[in-house]
Amino acid sequence: MKKIILIIALLLIIKHENFCQTIIDSLRIKAENNQNHEKWNQGLFLKDLERLKYDNAKPLKSIAFPVEKYDTYVFTQFFNFKVDNFNFSGVSIGENIGAKEDKMKFRHDFCLVFFTKDTIKTIDNVDVNSRNSPYLTFQGTFKLKQQFDFVGVKSPDEKGFAMISMKAFDLQFGQTIIIFPNDNGSFYYVQVKEKPILNEDFSNFVERLKTNDKINTMLVYATKK
Numbered sequence: 001m002k003k004i005i006l007i008i009a010l011l012l013i014i015k016h017e018n019f020c021q022t023i024i025d026s027l028r029i030k031a032e033n034n035q036n037h038e039k040w041n042q043g044l045f046l047k048d049l050e051r052l053k054y055d056n057a058k059p060l061k062s063i064a065f066p067v068e069k070y071d072t073y074v075f076t077q078f079f080n081f082k083v084d085n086f087n088f089s090g091v092s093i094g095e096n097i098g099a100k101e102d103k104m105k106f107r108h109d110f111c112l113v114f115f116t117k118d119t120i121k122t123i124d125n126v127d128v129n130s131r132n133s134p135y136l137t138f139q140g141t142f143k144l145k146q147q148f149d150f151v152g153v154k155s156p157d158e159k160g161f162a163m164i165s166m167k168a169f170d171l172q173f174g175q176t177i178i179i180f181p182n183d184n185g186s187f188y189y190v191q192v193k194e195k196p197i198l199n200e201d202f203s204n205f206v207e208r209l210k211t212n213d214k215i216n217t218m219l220v221y222a223t224k225k
Contacts, residue, residue, distance in 0.1 A: 040066035057127035072130035108196040111176040
């Protein structure tokens with residue numbers, strides 16, 4: 001029995017390594033193609049040139065660049081919720097992987113939530129971009145007593161980073177980040193593995209956030225007198 005278990009474990013490890021190598025190989029090929037002018041999609045490039053004349057994304061200025069053809073459809077979902085009498089404002093971003101079949105099938109890749117205390121606000125200055133496909137890039141700003149700037153990138157192998165006001169977060173350790181601003185200009189934070197499940201009712205995800213132990217523990221600490 002032990003030998004069978006070991007054999008199965010070894011096969012699973014080999015399968016996982018092969019899968020990871022396949023992703024790495026596809027990313028390498030994509031990177032090489034994006035540097036080959038013969039593979040650039042001129043239609044997409046011309047559209048970006050026109051569209052970005054009026055772009056006001058922050059904190060990073062978006063400038064057009066050519067890439068190989070891609071089919072990636074991004075989305076943004078804003079939400080608010082309360083824990084006790086305290087307000088939270090969030091945004092979840094990702095890819096509509098059902099768009100090619102005219103379906104709404106959202107895969108959430110990153111979620112950012114701010115503790116806004118007694119204020120109800122919306123994180124409305126968010127730019128989610130597919131031009132680095134298959135990487136998903138995002139950025140934005142959120143103004144409370146101080147302004148928070150954030151940028152990030154998510155890769156198809158479930159890796160990525162987010163930088164929030166110069167605090168780096170490795171998304172391998174959780175795709176949802178909650179920021180707790182302080183009156184003295186600093187902030188606390190927690191990073192959790194909770195994320196919306198594909199095609200689930202989004203309110204179920206919000207309920208899991210509201211009852212998450214790490215979030216509630218930090219809420220008590222951040223609001224203590």
